[in-house]
Amino acid sequence: MKNVVIKELLTSAVELARTAGEYALAAQRGTLKIESKTNEFDLVTHIDKYNEDLIRDAIAKKYPSHIFLGEESGASKNVGEIKWIVDPIDGTLNYAHQLPIWCVSIGIEVAGVIECGVVFDPSRDECFTTIRGGGSFLNEKEIRVSLQNDPKRSMYVTGFPYNIAEDPHNDIDRFGRFLRKGLIVRRLGSAALDLAYVAAGRFDGFYEGGLSAWDTAAGALMVREAGGMTTHFNGTPYSVYEQSIIASNGLQHQMLSEIILD
Numbered sequence: 001m002k003n004v005v006i007k008e009l010l011t012s013a014v015e016l017a018r019t020a021g022e023y024a025l026a027a028q029r030g031t032l033k034i035e036s037k038t039n040e041f042d043l044v045t046h047i048d049k050y051n052e053d054l055i056r057d058a059i060a061k062k063y064p065s066h067i068f069l070g071e072e073s074g075a076s077k078n079v080g081e082i083k084w085i086v087d088p089i090d091g092t093l094n095y096a097h098q099l100p101i102w103c104v105s106i107g108i109e110v111a112g113v114i115e116c117g118v119v120f121d122p123s124r125d126e127c128f129t130t131i132r133g134g135g136s137f138l139n140e141k142e143i144r145v146s147l148q149n150d151p152k153r154s155m156y157v158t159g160f161p162y163n164i165a166e167d168p169h170n171d172i173d174r175f176g177r178f179l180r181k182g183l184i185v186r187r188l189g190s191a192a193l194d195l196a197y198v199a200a201g202r203f204d205g206f207y208e209g210g211l212s213a214w215d216t217a218a219g220a221l222m223v224r225e226a227g228g229m230t231t232h233f234n235g236t237p238y239s240v241y242e243q244s245i246i247a248s249n250g251l252q253h254q255m256l257s258e259i260i261l262d
Helices: 002-028 046-062 092-096 171-180 191-199 213-225 253-261
Strands: 034-036 043-045 067-070 082-090 103-110 113-121 126-131 135-138 155-158 184-186 205-208 229-231 245-248
Touching (some): 002 082, 002 113, 043 046, 043 092, 046 067, 067 213, 082 092, 082 213, 103 213, 113 191, 113 213, 135 213, 171 184, 171 253, 191 205, 191 245, 205 253, 213 229, 213 245, 245 253
Parallel strands (some): 067 082
Antiparallel strands (some): 126 135, 205 245, 229 245
16 A cells, blocks of 8 residues: 555656646746845745745645645645655756756655655656655666776766855865866766766766755665665765765765765
């Protein structure tokens, strides 16, 4: 019975992610109202807020006992077993600049465990889904992490926090250590897509500090269900409520950890 319920929840999450993503894609071609949040680089558009309201209200109507946690509005006051963790637009800075690297991310937690999730990229019509114990998929075709074990033939991805000038995680030094080893590291600006791409084998590893639950709730499970590995920088098992993450194909996880902690 639980598996049936989780599948139904994932179906609802996919429908909501697609609705919000398609609306945002159409709205991106118009005039966006842009505001700053924590600093002048941390942006939010009226579409971020609209999308979050749309998703939150639909969940409240269909599942009134469920908890909601969103990037823009925070946590609902509901007390319940099931929590929806939502980033209405992950990659807002890209979105605001008409760069087609952004997505809608929804993860669903049941009794403290992330059970399923969706990352929808409307610009490419790519819908990544995952369910605990059931694998990860791209447009309903199963995906797997890469089998690449040679760092020199690999491609990694990372991200920097908006407060990098005062960043306690020292991300610039960390990034420099990868570059000095001649390793290829990209920065796309959407942690949810970064994780989905690791799950799909497009990247061999991802690391970042300073993240929030809505950035990784769907993507981290996606990596594990695609055969990969996720931990914190210190090697402990990954939790979406802690900020650092290393996600990899598993074959290179130890190497990535050693560079990050060097």
